[in-house]
Amino acid sequence: MPTTTSSAGTGGQPRFRLATESDWPLIWPFWQHIVAAGDTYCYDQATGYDAGRRMWFGSPPDQVWLVTEGDPASDPAGAESDTVLGTYRVGPNKAGPGSHIGTASYMVSAAARGKGIGRAMVLHCLEQARAAGYRGIQFNAVAASNVYAVKLYLDLGFEVIGTVPGGFRHPEQGFVGLLIMYRQL
């Protein structure tokens, strides 16, 4: 289901396509920028190119999606050269008796911020997760200092089901809460 609830604000609608590991060069520049900043993700800030690819792509049934901006009318096949605005991953949060709850992570390119790409990705992800049969989506580690993300998730029906006190070490703010958020599907 292509998300049409949000426009990139620059003429084209965001378009979604499943990524493969061969797309990693398109993702890595902004992925690495976000991880190295250390102010939103609980990933090692020094994660390298190959380790990052393995982490982000995981293994089946995990999926990685790309959001690109383009005009399908002029480029019906979806050119590889389209600007990548963001990426997200979705998969089971746990294995075995916990595999019916999904989890997801989202990254928006710095150049594409403020255009509703994050919202479009969460909405697209909820549809994918519903279609895959997950009963809910859990976010394990949302830094309380990431107020933009927290507000977006609350807007889209997630709730904070728990907080790890001081669970996130923010580079400027020090220890802040790490939120666990959940939304039933």
Add this chain to the structure above:
Amino acid sequence: MPTTTSSAGTGGQPRFRLATESDWPLIWPFWQHIVAAGDTYCYDQATGYDAGRRMWFGSPPDQVWLVTEGDPASDPAGAESDTVLGTYRVGPNKAGPGSHIGTASYMVSAAARGKGIGRAMVLHCLEQARAAGYRGIQFNAVAASNVYAVKLYLDLGFEVIGTVPGGFRHPEQGFVGLLIMYRQL
């Protein structure tokens, strides 16, 4: 710090030693039994021997400990043939800005249940985690149906900081809550 707060109840004190992957044959029989039952752990019930070893041992700084029963006076070196009563793993719950919070998992051999081995392991683990510099220990996935474990953790100072509704699919009880528990160190 050898834990001396709990006896195995059969003459010897439980003894702790760091495990290596070469100890996996001692762990696998009860580990596999617990995982295959699917009523406590969010692991794939069909996890095989090698995949199980990789999961349980993880990578540094993760540690795996063994609890054995034996008499140090008669066997000061700690014989490899000692009966293994249980095992636990401890390591960072998240990477990067979340790596100051630890997590742990415990397994008690069916033959050693009811002897305080679980309690002895949690106490030993808390000391190890404190020594390693973790600021807290988080359990991400405690099945609410696992009343013995929940009671033990509450007794030892953990609290339920959140519940994923229906997050655990119990083989007899169906969907039950999946508890997130936390204890400051």
